[in-house]
Amino acid sequence: MAARRKVALVGIGKIARDQHVPALAASPDWALAATVSRSGAIDGVESHTDFAAMLAARPDIGTVSLCMPPVPRYDYAAAALRAGRHVMLEKPPGATLAEVHDLQRLADAAGLTLFATWHSRMAHAVAPARAWLADRTVRTAHITWREDVRKWHPGQDWVFEPGGMGVFDPGINALSILTHILPAPVHLTAATLEFPSNRQTPIAADLSFSGGVTANFDWRQEGPQTWDIEVETDRGAIALRMGGNRLEVDGAEVAGENSIMGEYPALYAQMARLVETGLSDVDLAPMVHVADAMTLGRRVTVAPFDF
Numbered sequence: 681m682a683a684r685r686k687v688a689l690v691g692i693g694k695i696a697r698d699q700h701v702p703a704l705a706a707s708p709d710w711a712l713a714a715t716v717s718r719s720g721a722i723d724g725v726e727s728h729t730d731f732a733a734m735l736a737a738r739p740d741i742g743t744v745s746l747c748m749p750p751v752p753r754y755d756y757a758a759a760a761l762r763a764g765r766h767v768m769l770e771k772p773p774g775a776t777l778a779e780v781h782d783l784q785r786l787a788d789a790a791g792l793t794l795f796a797t798w799h800s801r802m803a804h805a806v807a808p809a810r811a812w813l814a815d816r817t818v819r820t821a822h823i824t825w826r827e828d829v830r831k832w833h834p835g836q837d838w839v840f841e842p843g844g845m846g847v848f849d850p851g852i853n854a855l856s857i858l859t860h861i862l863p864a865p866v867h868l869t870a871a872t873l874e875f876p877s878n879r880q881t882p883i884a885a886d887l888s889f890s891g892g893v894t895a896n897f898d899w900r901q902e903g904p905q906t907w908d909i910e911v912e913t914d915r916g917a918i919a920l921r922m923g924g925n926r927l928e929v930d931g932a933e934v935a936g937e938n939s940i941m942g943e944y945p946a947l948y949a950q951m952a953r954l955v956e957t958g959l960s961d962v963d964l965a966p967m968v969h970v971a972d973a974m975t976l977g978r979r980v981t982v983a984p985f986d987f
């Protein structure tokens with residue numbers, strides 16, 4: 681077996697602990713060689729608090745995986761690429777489209793891999809849904825993405841700060857699936873965004889797209905969570921449920937898992953293939969829809985929100 685490649689994990693918070701660390705521990709491709717975080721560390725792994733110091737101290741670590749929120753991520757990614765390291769980005773890949781274009785330019789110029797990950801695209805039922813839709817004509821599609829921000833982002837005020845994207849932080853997962861499975865692209869035509877009176881980003885959004893596609897995102901849902909995409913075509917209907925992990929065709933379940941735990945191992949396997957083959961994978965289509973919603977959206981002020 682080939683030696684595992686060394687990776688440094690940067691930003692040891694909720695998603696690093698929930699998904700990246702277990703995925704790396706089980707990976708045949710990667711060895712977690714160091715972490716960088718101002719306050720977090722992983723037992724048994726060399727830890728740094730300063731990113732530049734880690735890059736200088738560990739030239740043998742060829743890849744960094746960035747798990748901090750989107751606003752600070754560009755500076756870390758650019759520094760890593762300038763230091764000759766391959767870079768894997770959590771979703772959403774940045775705070776703005778232009779900064780991710782710039783990262784792509786840096787990676788291309790240096791012959792390095794940049795992987796803008798979309799973990800929901802790795803959900804169990806997404807590939808079969810994409811294959812099923814490939815030769816059909818979509819009549820309508822509706823996304824219902826309603827979850828509890830207190831459960832998934834406990835105390836994370838950054839989601840309500842500029843660049844935190846608010847309810848689009850989970851909503852972009854739905855858009856990453858939509859843009860991957862639809863056989864033809866769509867574009868946003870209207871949006872209504874609900875902003876808590878004390879916050880900078882929306883807590884709910886209703887979106888309309890060309891091609892009969894609509895979406896409802898809401899971060900105030902307590903109890904059971906809903907992550908559904910329902911698509912009607914010229915020849916039957918499908919529903920993706922559980923964030924893309926279960927698939928129904930004409931009302932009957934045909935594929936699925938209740939767990940999302942396969943998504944991050946699949947991302948790291950893909951990163952290994954990209955590094956091996958010298959390629960990048962940066963698809964900004966989901967983020968274009970979010971930027972368009974922020975551009976075109978009608979603003980409604982709703983009740984203040986506190987964690």
Ligand code: NAP
Nearest residue numbers: 691692693694695717718719720747748749752770771772
């Ligand atoms: P988080 O726990 O709030 O933040 C992760 C870590 O980033 C923090 O522990 C912090 O580490 C570091 N960080 C925060 N602000 C920083 C700054 N200004 N500069 C440098 N480092 C900073 O957030 P998270 O939930 O893990 O989310 C991080 C990313 O993963 C987001 O893009 C999110 O969309 C994505 N994601 C999250 C989930 C989820 O369920 N929460 C699921 C999938 C994807 P230190 O303070 O120790 O440096």
